[in-house]
Amino acid sequence: MLELEDVLAANERVTETSRRTPLVYSNTFSKMTGAEIYLKQEMFQRTGAFKIRGATNRIATLSERDREAGVVTASAGNHAQGVALAATRMGVDSTVVMPEDAPISKIEATRAYGAEVILHGVDYDEAAEYARELEREQNRYYLPAFDDWDVMAGQGTIGLEIVEELPDVDTVVVPIGGGGLIAGIATAVKGTNPDARIIGVQAAGASSVVPSLEEGRRVEIDSVGTVADGIATRTVGEKTFRVIEERVDEVVTVTDAEIAVAVVTLLERSKTLAEGAGAVALAALLAETFEYDPGETIVPALCGGNIDMNVLTTVIVRGLIETGRYLRVRTVLPDRPGALDSLVGIISEQEANIYAIQHDRTSRHVSMDDAEIEIDLETRGHDHIDELVDALESAGYEMTVLEGGSGAANLDLL
Numbered sequence: 001m002l003e004l005e006d007v008l009a010a011n012e013r014v015t016e017t018s019r020r021t022p023l024v025y026s027n028t029f030s031k032m033t034g035a036e037i038y039l040k041q042e043m044f045q046r047t048g049a050f051k052i053r054g055a056t057n058r059i060a061t062l063s064e065r066d067r068e069a070g071v072v073t074a075s076a077g078n079h080a081q082g083v084a085l086a087a088t089r090m091g092v093d094s095t096v097v098m099p100e101d102a103p104i105s106k107i108e109a110t111r112a113y114g115a116e117v118i119l120h121g122v123d124y125d126e127a128a129e130y131a132r133e134l135e136r137e138q139n140r141y142y143l144p145a146f147d148d149w150d151v152m153a154g155q156g157t158i159g160l161e162i163v164e165e166l167p168d169v170d171t172v173v174v175p176i177g178g179g180g181l182i183a184g185i186a187t188a189v190k191g192t193n194p195d196a197r198i199i200g201v202q203a204a205g206a207s208s209v210v211p212s213l214e215e216g217r218r219v220e221i222d223s224v225g226t227v228a229d230g231i232a233t234r235t236v237g238e239k240t241f242r243v244i245e246e247r248v249d250e251v252v253t254v255t256d257a258e259i260a261v262a263v264v265t266l267l268e269r270s271k272t273l274a275e276g277a278g279a280v281a282l283a284a285l286l287a288e289t290f291e292y293d294p295g296e297t298i299v300p301a302l303c304g305g306n307i308d309m310n311v312l313t314t315v316i317v318r319g320l321i322e323t324g325r326y327l328r329v330r331t332v333l334p335d336r337p338g339a340l341d342s343l344v345g346i347i348s349e350q351e352a353n354i355y356a357i358q359h360d361r362t363s364r365h366v367s368m369d370d371a372e373i374e375i376d377l378e379t380r381g382h383d384h385i386d387e388l389v390d391a392l393e394s395a396g397y398e399m400t401v402l403e404g405g406s407g408a409a410n411l412d413l414l
Contacts, residue, residue: 002149002183002243004191007156010057014154017056017089021045021158023165023299028269033285036297038169040162043274043305047113049230050155050303051075051082051145054180057154058143059086066141067092074098074128076229077106078277078304079145084113095140097131099123103229103308123224125234146180147237156184162299163192171197171292173281173300176209176251177231179240181303186247200244200251201284203228203276207253208235209244227256227315230277230304252289257322259283263312264319266302275307276315324382327352327404328374329389331397335361335371343373346395350388353378374402 022041029037042050059071070093073083080096087094094115098107099122111117120130124145135142144151158181162169172189174182186198202209205226211219212235220235236244244251254262259276262283266272274282281300284290292298307315320326333339340359347354355376363372379385385405392399 001246002152002156002187002239004187006149006153007160007184007188007191010053010150010153011157011160013060014053014056014157017046017086018053018157019045020161023162026270029282029285033292033298034294035292036295037285038166038297038299039270039272039282040158040299040301041272042158042301042303043272043278047078047081047085047109048304048306049078049082049278050158050181051079052086053082053157054146054148054151054154054184055079055082055086055143058148058150059083059090059092061150062092062141070094070138070140071143072097072131072134072138072140073143073145074124074131075145076124076232077102077110078230078306080106080110080115080117081113081306083143084110084115088114095134095138097121097127097134099127103306103311105308106306109306123232123234144237146178147239148180149239152180152184152187152240152243154184155181156188158301159185159188160192163189163196166297166299167193168297169193169196169299170297171199171299173199173201173284173298175228175231175277175280175301175303176200176202176236176244177206177233177277179209179236179244181301182248183240183243185301186243190247197249198247199284199290200248201280201289202251202253203231203259203280204253204255206232206234208233209251210253212236212241213245213251226276227259227311228276228280230275230306231280250290252284254280254283254287254289257318258287260315260319261322262286263315264323267316272302273305273307273312274302275304276311278302278304321404324379324385324404327377327379327385327388328402329377329392330372330374330400330402331392332366332370333373335369339371340373343392343397346391347375347377347388350384350391351380352384352388379404
């Protein structure tokens with residue numbers, strides 16, 4: 001079993017390669033939640049995520065033979081970059097297998113850090129199977145992404161930094177993919193402050209830990225689907241599951257919509273960019289997926305900021321929709337001069353801002369003397385959307401809400 005002494009030893013090995021990342025009090029999120037919120041900003045780590053800690057510790061403890069043979073690993077992106085940079089800094093050859101749909105930014109960054117990148121498989125698990133084949137064929141050392149005591153110990157150095165700066169922390173909220181991060185942090189935090197609570201968070205589209213804990217054994221799900229690609233694994237590791245069972249107090253899940261809200265809120269209020277996996281801890285807090293007391297000191301671990309720009313665009317739009325900041329509607333107008341001007345006039349009176357208008361006279365869904373209109377709008381929240389739609393319908397327009405509306409999450413941005 002992983003112990004505090006292992007994390008303390010790892011801390012001595014990783015300090016030259018990894019950075020001590022900020023632990024910052026957030027006035028915004030404290031006001032939103034009624035708790036005392038400190039953000040552990042691991043997105044400012046080298047390579048943009050926590051993975052370099054575990055990779056550095058594992059490579060540092062390899063035998064000379066394994067170093068000479070080189071390492072191979074599999075990763076959705078962050079472990080890939082951590083292994084690539086750590087190996088390069090220690091003069092070790094590295095090969096990384098990544099899923100075929102891994103974010104382009106992570107692929108290019110991994111190559112830039114010095115690793116050979118091979119794209120294989122639809123997800124992390126298929127990539128890992130192929131990496132194991134390369135391990136046997138090329139006699140390399142397979143460097144696990146999470147299910148390894150030394151990797152876990154390296155990740156646990158985040159927990160040491162948290163308790164050093166905030167020794168009386170009540171709750172630490174940690175993402176779970178394969179489980180290496182939460183296993184390390186839980187060991188470090190509980191070993192120093194046994195009364196502290198550890199909350200694990202998985203994306204709903206990649207949630208294996210809750211059923212695993214219910215059944216008392218590791219459960220592997222058939223497939224994963226989430227914007228949080230960094231934690232998109234079908235199951236946790238054998239070793240990490242043992243630590244989770246013993247040291248993690250509760251595991252919750254968040255939807256992609258809730259993750260998007262967290263990403264957008266971090267950008268807007270904290271001027272901080274987190275990837276999907278990096279935002280799930282905050283998403284769980286904002287979505288109130290676990291109970292906490294007023295004034296409780298809570299640290300969401302923001303574990304990474306490596307998000308593909310195309311994905312970020314989609315996440316931002318989804319986050320705006322969920323918070324009532326973006327609305328797309330459809331209606332039908334008579335195809336005659338002035339009809340669109342009347343519609344736009346009502347929108348202007350309601351102080352909504354138009355992003356785009358699509359005017360289709362050829363749609364087969366309307367009569368030949370009508371036109372179908374789709375409008376993208378900037379709005380100020382769900383109440384504003386309701387007022388706008390009510391005003392348009394009161395004026396005789398039949399409105400279909402395509403995106404946004406009262407069905408989305410309601411989170412007031414202070």
